[in-house]
Amino acid sequence: MIFKLLELKxxxxxxxxxxxxxxxxxxxxxxxxxxxxxxxxxxGYSEVMDNVIITLGLSVIAAFSPDAVFSIIVMLVSxxxxxxxxLVLAVVMMVVYLIIYFAYVRFVPGQIYVILAIPFLYILGIxxxxxxxxxxxxxxxxxxxxxxxxxxxxxxLAVEGAAGLSGETSVSNTINFFNVIxxxxxxxxxxxxxxxxxAFIALLTYIIRIQNFNHxxxxxxxxxxxxxxxxxxxxxxxxxxSDNIVNVIVGVCVSGLIAFMVQFFRISLDYSxxxxxxxxxxxxxxxxxxxxxLSVSALDKQVKTIHAQIPTSNTMNLxxxxxxxxxxxxxxxxxxxxxDR
Amino acid sequence: MxxxxxxxxxxxxxxxxxxxxxKDLNTVRFYKADYVRLNIxxxxxxMTIAYALVLGLVIFYNIEYVIKNAVKLxxxxxxxxxxxxxxxxxxxxxxxxxxxxxxxxxxxxxxxxRYFKYLKYLSKYYENDGEEYEEEERDDF
Numbered sequence: 001m002i003f004k005l006l007e008l009k010x011x012x013x014x015x016x017x018x019x020x021x022x023x024x025x026x027x028x029x030x031x032x033x034x035x036x037x038x039x040x041x042x043x044g045y046s047e048v049m050d051n052v053i054i055t056l057g058l059s060v061i062a063a064f065s066p067d068a069v070f071s072i073i074v075m076l077v078s079x080x081x082x083x084x085x086x087l088v089l090a091v092v093m094m095v096v097y098l099i100i101y102f103a104y105v106r107f108v109p110g111q112i113y114v115i116l117a118i119p120f121l122y123i124l125g126i127x128x129x130x131x132x133x134x135x136x137x138x139x140x141x142x143x144x145x146x147x148x149x150x151x152x153x154x155x156x157l158a159v160e161g162a163a164g165l166s167g168e169t170s171v172s173n174t175i176n177f178f179n180v181i182x183x184x185x186x187x188x189x190x191x192x193x194x195x196x197x198x199a200f201i202a203l204l205t206y207i208i209r210i211q212n213f214n215h216x217x218x219x220x221x222x223x224x225x226x227x228x229x230x231x232x233x234x235x236x237x238x239x240x241x242s243d244n245i246v247n248v249i250v251g252v253c254v255s256g257l258i259a260f261m262v263q264f265f266r267i268s269l270d271y272s273x274x275x276x277x278x279x280x281x282x283x284x285x286x287x288x289x290x291x292x293x294l295s296v297s298a299l300d301k302q303v304k305t306i307h308a309q310i311p312t313s314n315t316m317n318l319x320x321x322x323x324x325x326x327x328x329x330x331x332x333x334x335x336x337x338x339x340d341r
Numbered sequence: 342m343x344x345x346x347x348x349x350x351x352x353x354x355x356x357x358x359x360x361x362x363x364k365d366l367n368t369v370r371f372y373k374a375d376y377v378r379l380n381i382x383x384x385x386x387x388m389t390i391a392y393a394l395v396l397g398l399v400i401f402y403n404i405e406y407v408i409k410n411a412v413k414l415x416x417x418x419x420x421x422x423x424x425x426x427x428x429x430x431x432x433x434x435x436x437x438x439x440x441x442x443x444x445x446x447x448x449x450x451x452x453x454x455r456y457f458k459y460l461k462y463l464s465k466y467y468e469n470d471g472e473e474y475e476e477e478e479r480d481d482f
Contacts, residue, residue, distance in 0.1 A: 092401075095394050102391035106384070107441055182402055 029063035045084035071112045085163045111145040118149025129255035131198045135205020146198040154191045158184040190240045197231045214271040225256030268294040365449040377442045384438040
C-alpha cells in the first residue's frame with residue numbers, strides 16, 4: 001500500500017515538475033470555478049454573477065492571473081454578491097477586507113489563501129483540515145488566518161440569514177441591517193468556540209510537529225484530529241444543540257485523512273534508518289539527527305510489442321523453406337545411397 | 342566548449358533572479374537599519390489606516406446612539422481610550438515589524454551573498470578564457 005502511494009507520489013511529482021506551468025493554471029482554474037460555483041449556489045444573490053459564461057470567464061481570468069490578482073478577484077466577486085443584498089453591507093465587507101489586508105496580510109501575503117479557503121471549506125463541510133495543515137506547514141502566526149477565515153465565513157452566513165429579511169422589508173440599505181448582522185455575529189458562541197478550537201489545534205499541531213521524536217508529524221496530526229473530533233462533537237451538542245453531529249464526525253475524519261495525505265505528499269520519512277551523528281568544528285559541537293526520506297525508484301517498464309509479419313512477395317515462409325531443405329537433403333542422401341549400390 | 346558547471350551556475354542564477362532574487366536584490370539596496378526603519382514606518386501607516394477603518398465601523402455600528410447623545414458623550418475619556426489603544430497598537434506593530442523585517446533582511450542578504458559568489462565565479466571563469474578553476478562547493482540559493 002505504502003509503496004503504491006509512494007509510486008503515485010513520484011508520478012505526480014514528475015508530472016508536476018514537467019508540466020508545472022500548465023498544472024498550475026489548471027489548478028487555479030478548477031479552484032476558481034469551484035469557488036465561484038459554490039458562491040453562486042449558496043449566495044446567488046447577484047444575477048450577473050449567476051451567469052455561467054461570466055463564471056467561466058472569471059475563472060479563466062483568475063487562472064491566468066498572478067496569485068495576488070486571483071485572491072483579489074475572489075474578494076471582489078464576494079463583494080458583488082453581497083452588494084446585491086445591500087449596498088451598505090458590500091461597503092462594510094470591503095472595509096473588512098481592507099482591515100485584514102492592512103493589519104495582517106501585508107506581513108504574510110501567502111496567508112490570504114488560508115483566510116479565503118476557510119469559508120469554502122466550511123461549505124464543503126471540511127473546514128477542520130485547515131488548523132491541521134496550518135500546524136504542519138506554517139508557523140503559529142497562521143492562528144490569526146484561521147480566526148479571520150472563520151469570521152469571514154460567519155459574516156457570509158449572517159448575510160445569508162439577513163438576505164431573507166431584506167426581501168420582506170425595505171431595511172436592506174439601512175444601518176439597522178448592518179447592526180442586525182453584527183449582533184448576529186457577536187452573539188454567536190459557536191463561532192467563538194470554533195475560533196478558539198482552531199487556534200488551539202493549529203498551535204498544538206505545530207508544537208508536537210517540531211518535537212524531536214519519531215513520527216512527530218503523524219502524531220501531531222493524529223492528536224489534532226482526535227482533539228478536533230472531541231471538541232466539535234461536544235460544542236455541537238452543548239453549544240449549538242445541533243443534530244448534525246454525524247456531519248461533524250464525518251467532516252473531521254475526512255479532514256484528518258486529507259491532512260495525512262497532504263503530509264505524506266509533502267514529506268515521508270523512513271524512521272528505521274535514523275542516524276545520530278556528532279561532530280565538531282572550531283566553534284560548535286554538532287548533534288545531528290538524520291532521517292532518510294522514504295522513496296521508491298520509478299518503475300522502468302519497457303513494453304516490447306511484437307507484430308506478426310505480413311507476408312510479401314519477398315518474404316519466405318519458414319516452414320516451407322525448412323521442409324523443402326529437408327526434402328532436398330533426403331533426396332541427396334537417397335541419391336548417394338543408390339549411387340553407392 | 343560547453344562547461345557543465347558554468348551552465349548549472351547560470352541556471353541557478355537565472356532562476357534566482359526571476360524568483361525570490363528580484364525581491365532580495367531590491368531589499369539589499371538598503372542598509373539594514375534603513376530597510377527596517379522604512380518598513381516599520383510603512384507598517385505604522387498601514388496599521389493607522391486599519392485602526393481608522395475599525396473606528397469607522399464601530400462608529401457606524403453605534404451611529405444612532407452617537408447622534409442621539411452627541412452633546413452628552415464623554416469625549417475626553419473616549420479620546421484617551423482611543424489614543425491609548427492606538428499607542429499600544431503602534432508599539433506592538435513596531436516590535437513585530439522590527440522582528441519580521443530584520444529576519445527577512447538577514448535571509449535576503451545571505452541569499453544575495455551566495456548570488457554574488459556565483460557572479461564572481463563566472464567573472465573569473467570568463468577572465469581565464471573559459472578555464473574552470475577549483476572552488477569550494479556551495480549550497481543552493
